[in-house]
Amino acid sequence: MDPVTIGLFCLVGLLVLISARVPIGVSLLVVSFVGIYAIAGFRPAMSMLSTIPYSASASWTLSSIPMFLLMGYIAYHSGLTKGLFEAARVWWSWLPGGLAIASLAGASGFAAVSGSSVACSAAIGRIAIPEMKQNNYDLRIATGSVAAGGTIGALIPPSIILILFGIQSNTSIHALFLGGLIIGLASLAFYIAAVLFVWWRNPERLPMVQPYTMGDRWKKTLEIWPVLLLIVAVLGGLFGGLFTATEAGAFGAFTAMLLGFARRSLSWDGFKESLVDTILSSGALFIIAIGAGLFTRLVAMSGLSREVGMFVEAMGLGTTELLLMVIVIYLCLGMFLEPIGALLLTLPLFLPLMQTHGVDTIWFGLLVAKLLEIGMITPPVGLNVFVIHSVARDFVKLEQIFAGILPFLAADLLLVLAMLVTRGLF
Numbered sequence: 156m157d158p159v160t161i162g163l164f165c166l167v168g169l170l171v172l173i174s175a176r177v178p179i180g181v182s183l184l185v186v187s188f189v190g191i192y193a194i195a196g197f198r199p200a201m202s203m204l205s206t207i208p209y210s211a212s213a214s215w216t217l218s219s220i221p222m223f224l225l226m227g228y229i230a231y232h233s234g235l236t237k238g239l240f241e242a243a244r245v246w247w248s249w250l251p252g253g254l255a256i257a258s259l260a261g262a263s264g265f266a267a268v269s270g271s272s273v274a275c276s277a278a279i280g281r282i283a284i285p286e287m288k289q290n291n292y293d294l295r296i297a298t299g300s301v302a303a304g305g306t307i308g309a310l311i312p313p314s315i316i317l318i319l320f321g322i323q324s325n326t327s328i329h330a331l332f333l334g335g336l337i338i339g340l341a342s343l344a345f346y347i348a349a350v351l352f353v354w355w356r357n358p359e360r361l362p363m364v365q366p367y368t369m370g371d372r373w374k375k376t377l378e379i380w381p382v383l384l385l386i387v388a389v390l391g392g393l394f395g396g397l398f399t400a401t402e403a404g405a406f407g408a409f410t411a412m413l414l415g416f417a418r419r420s421l422s423w424d425g426f427k428e429s430l431v432d433t434i435l436s437s438g439a440l441f442i443i444a445i446g447a448g449l450f451t452r453l454v455a456m457s458g459l460s461r462e463v464g465m466f467v468e469a470m471g472l473g474t475t476e477l478l479l480m481v482i483v484i485y486l487c488l489g490m491f492l493e494p495i496g497a498l499l500l501t502l503p504l505f506l507p508l509m510q511t512h513g514v515d516t517i518w519f520g521l522l523v524a525k526l527l528e529i530g531m532i533t534p535p536v537g538l539n540v541f542v543i544h545s546v547a548r549d550f551v552k553l554e555q556i557f558a559g560i561l562p563f564l565a566a567d568l569l570l571v572l573a574m575l576v577t578r579g580l581f
Contacts, residue, residue: 158194162457165190169500179496180439183446184491190453203452208445215401216322217444222404223313223418226389226411228432230382232425233415238379240282241265245367245375248346251354252361254290255300258283261345262304263339266311266543267386268407272531276305276539280546293360294551296353299532299559299564302539303346305569306528309494310339312390313404315440316527320520323447323502328400332393337465338574342525345566353562381414410461415525440495445481448497454503463504474512478575481505483527489530493538515578522574529567532560 165186172182190199230236240261247257258279265275280301287297310318312332321328354361376383389407392398398406415421467477486496509519531539534557544553 156193158457159459159462160195161190162454162459162462165339165453165457166459173492173496173500178439178442178509179493179499180442180446182445183450183499187446187449187453191456192448194386194453194456199324203449207452210448211439212445214322215399216318216328217441219313219328219399219401219404220315220318220440221433222317222401223315224410224436225429225433226313226385226404226407226434227274228429229408229411229415229426230385231274233381233411233418233421235379235385235411235414235420236268236278238375240279240286242375242379244286245372248364249366250351251358251363252362253352254283254287254292254359254517255296255350256347258297258301259304259307259350259520260285261302261341261523263307263311263343264382264386266308266339267313267390268382270306272305272308272528272539273542274458275308276302276542277546280543281481283394284543284551286548287327287413289548290364291362293559294447294547295361295555295559296350296562297559298543298547298551298556299563300346300560301352302532302537302543302560303349305542306531306538307339307526309524309531310335310521312344312393313400313407314524316524317520319440319444320502320523322444323451324498324520326518326520329519330517331394332400335524336390336518336569338525340520342567343569345570346563349562349566378578381418384472385410387416389490401581420507427579443495443499447502450499451503455516459504463508467508474514474576477508477512479516481508482522482571484527484534485523485526489527490533491536492530493523493525493536494530495529497521509575518578522571525567525571525574529564529571532564 168184169186172186188200188204192202225443242259243257243260243264247260249255250256255554261283262275262279265278269275283301284297288294298541312335314332315337317331317335318328320326321331350361360542375455385407389403392406393400393403396519412421471482485497488501497575509516537557540553543556
């Protein structure tokens with residue numbers, strides 16, 4: 156059997172294993188080892204299995220992931236993020252659909268210290284959804300806004316997806332973070348527009364609530380000064396050139412710990428729980444990174460990426476047509492795969508194509524991150540939707556949440572279109 160055919164069988168086998176709910180890291184490791192063994196023999200396969208785990212994980216940039224995860228877990232367990240929704244509510248409640256907009260703004264703030272869509276949705280959902288229910292909001296939009304707001308967590312720094320993309324593509328994490336901040340804020344603006352559109356079409360779905368005084372607004376803002384200080388210090392140092400991504404994560408984790416202990420809101424049990432959560436999450440991500448490194452080697456040995464490139468060239472696709480095809484593929488993958496798995500599965504195939512067609516790597520990374528996050532609210536999987544359902548299962552059905560995310564899906568697709576139109580600026 157020729158190497159290309161082996162590569163195709165391995166790709167199909169990988170999709171089958173992932174569909175069977177085998178962990179993505181284990182699937183990548185098993186399929187890649189079997190494929191390399193079939194192409195080159197047992198000894199080369201064992202040699203790569205013994206060297207790639209070190210080369211894939213012994214990365215200074217990759218060490219930023221546990222640092223940012225630790226920062227997020229400490230901020231959560233110490234209650235630093237608890238008042239984000241309340242602060243956003245007092246500032247945004249005067250707008251039509253103000254509570255839904257506040258949940259989106261609160262999610263953006265939470266994203267700046269967590270980098271996790273799921274954590275963002277769960278934390279904001281527990282506070283925002285009961286508040287909107289109490290104010291007679293349409294539960295579809297109430298839950299949909301929180302699920303959509305959680306996706307901003309993978310765009311606004313620190314973004315785990317952008318870190319992994321930068322490592323796999325040898326792209327500047329700093330540049331990706333800066334672009335992620337722009338796209339994340341653009342996503343927030345498009346989501347707010349979606350809420351205002353829903354209110355314009357049917358004001359009864361999003362009733363106005365009592366506005367707050369300026370004194371109340373500043374009082375709530377002062378209550379969250381620690382998390383604001385943390386966000387400004389980390390992002391300011393990162394974009395100001397004072398820190399690398401890893402140093403920013405370490406500084407953020409250390410600052411969050413100091414703030415938690417100084418405010419006496421972080422107990423030793425909470426600190427130990429933060430460490431355990433960080434170790435478990437980092438371990439899972441590192442196993443995926445090692446599997447992705449082995450899979451990349453398999454793709455190179457099989458010549459699969461070269462064959463894909465030749466196939467695309469034979470189709471005579473221009474750059475725009477190619478990008479549209481990639482967008483459709485990512486949207487379809489997002490319906491069934493979690494973002495990190497989909498990212499590491501496809502990059503070895505798509506990245507060479509983008510480079511051949513002169514597509515800017517940073518722009519492509521931002522596009523991929525956005526597309527993968529759309530998958531977090533896309534049926535039938537839509538992980539953020541299931542997280543919100545677990546929070547609000549007592550008074551809202553799963554299909555109602557999926558109905559509620561439709562305006563936000565439309566906003567996402569409009570933003571992707573805007574990114575395509577402005578691609579020439581990169």
